[in-house]
Structures are given as structure tokens and as C-alpha cells.
Amino acid sequence: MSTTTTRPFRILAADHTGMTVSNLERALAFWRDVLDFELSHTAHQTGKMAREITGVAGAEIKLAVVKAPGGHKIELLEYLAPTDRKKHVNLRPCDVGSVHVALIVDDLDAVLSAINASGWKAAGKPQTLQSGPNAGKRVVYVRDPDGTTIEFMQQPRTGDS
Numbered sequence: 001m002s003t004t005t006t007r008p009f010r011i012l013a014a015d016h017t018g019m020t021v022s023n024l025e026r027a028l029a030f031w032r033d034v035l036d037f038e039l040s041h042t043a044h045q046t047g048k049m050a051r052e053i054t055g056v057a058g059a060e061i062k063l064a065v066v067k068a069p070g071g072h073k074i075e076l077l078e079y080l081a082p083t084d085r086k087k088h089v090n091l092r093p094c095d096v097g098s099v100h101v102a103l104i105v106d107d108l109d110a111v112l113s114a115i116n117a118s119g120w121k122a123a124g125k126p127q128t129l130q131s132g133p134n135a136g137k138r139v140v141y142v143r144d145p146d147g148t149t150i151e152f153m154q155q156p157r158t159g160d161s
Contacts, residue, residue, distance in 0.1 A: 016065065016073035017101045022087055022146050024062050024078035030144065031074060034118045035103075037066035040073060046081075058082040068103065090147045093123070100141065100149035108138050108154040120144050 021027040031037045042064045050059040060081040066074050079085055091098040105111045108126055115121070123141040136156035141149050 014072075016075045018075040018077060019101075019148050020077045020079060020146075021144075021148070022078065024064060024076055026145070027076045027078075028064050028066070030118055030120060031066045031076065034114050034120075035068075037068055037074065040065040040067050056082065074101065087146075093141060093149055098149065100151050102151040102153055105152050105154050108140065108152055111152055112140070112142075115142055123149065 019027075028039070032039055042062070044060075044062055045053070046060040050061055051057055054061075056079075058081050059079060062078045062080060064076045066076065068074065093100065112122055112126070120142055123143050126138050126140040128138050129135050134153070138154040138156075139151060141151050143149055
């Protein structure tokens with residue numbers, strides 16, 4: 001018996017990761033100025049188009065898209081409306097609905113120094129994974145002032161003893 005399922009569609013690629021932020025300029029300062037992502041574009045969405053895309057009545061959104069080395073895009077969205085949106089919910093990584101993006105870096109300690117200077121902070125302490133497909137990588141979660149989680153991963157250094 002075959003376990004293959006034929007679907008009427010196929011996913012071609014992942015385009016971007018979106019994150020809702022409380023302050024677009026502050027988020028851009030981090031992604032562009034601290035992490036050195038390239039600003040791709042900015043936009044302002046409102047009216048029927050914003051409502052139909054998001055399913056949020058009265059949505060008004062300022063957004064910016066930044067690109068990582070390698071091309072992955074991060075879409076930063078600041079909702080100007082509706083006014084009753086929830087802020088600073090503080091989901092923990094274990095809470096349903098929490099998401100994160102993982103970025104490969106060349107020097108985790110240098111990244112953490114830059115992050116601390118920017119107002120973000122590590123959620124824990126860097127650890128070296130001992131097993132699985134990422135064995136040897138040093139990893140840590142970092143949280144921004146809005147509670148957004150980013151995982152930074154450093155490949156094992158060759159020649160280290």
C-alpha cells in the first residue's frame with residue numbers, strides 16, 4: 001500500500017517570515033543596523049486590501065521587509081490600527097502560538113555583545129547541542145523588547161580543541 005498522497009497543489013518555496021512589532025523604527029534599527037540585514041522595501045497598507053489579507057477589521061499596517069545574507073526575508077509589521085490590539089503578550093517559547101526564526105552566525109559571542117548593546121537580551125545561555133542533526137552547534141534564544149524570539153546558531157568551529 002502506497003503512503004504517497006497526490007495533492008492538487010505543491011508548495012514551491014518559503015518567501016518570508018513575518019513578525020508583528022510595536023515600533024517599526026526600533027525593529028528596523030535592530031534588524032538593519034545591528035544584524036546588518038538589507039532593507040528591501042517599506043509599505044503602508046490600509047482599507048479593504050489590508051482587511052481582506054489579514055482578516056482584521058480596520059487594519060492599518062506600516063511594514064518593512066529586510067533580507068538576510070542568503071536571501072531569506074523578514075517582514076516587520078507595525079499595526080497602527082485597530083487600537084484594541086494586544087501588546088506585549090510575552091509568550092514564552094513553550095506557549096502555543098510562539099514562533100521563532102533561526103539564524104546561522106559566525107561568532108555567537110560577538111552577536112550577543114551587539115544584541116546586549118541594542119536593548120535585546122538572551123533568554124538563556126548559549127549551549128552546545130550534543131546530539132541530533134545540529135550536534136556541535138552553539139545555540140541560544142534571544143528576545144526583543146516585544147517578546148519576539150530569534151534563535152542564533154553558530155556552526156562548530158573547525159580545529160578547536
